[in-house]
Amino acid sequence: MTTEYLRDDHFKIIGSIETDSTGKQVGRDAHFARVGEYNPREDKTRDSHFRIVGTGNQLSALIWRSVK
Template sequence: MSTAYVRDQQFRIIGSIETDSSGKQIGRDARFNRVGEYDPKTDKTSDSRFQVVGTGNQLSALIWCAVR
């Protein structure tokens, strides 16, 4: 599993995106709370309540919304 960190303008970590071996990604905020997941097989992003929020990878947007 690999992890990429999302940073703000001052380079503080505001979240992370974990990618597993199947390509599925899980977005987490700075406190490691799950904000959503992206499934490349279906090309859909769902939020923390598993409701689809859109097509394509929108995890960065979900992390930014969790910051505010």
């Protein structure tokens, strides 16, 4: 599993995206709370309540939306 960290303009970590061996990705906020997941086989992004957010990978947008 690989992890990519997303940072703001001041280099503070605002979230992360974990990718497993199948390509499925899970987005987490700065407190490691799950904000959503992307499944490349379906090409859909789901939020933390497993509702479809849209097609394509939109995890970074979900992480930015969780920043307060």
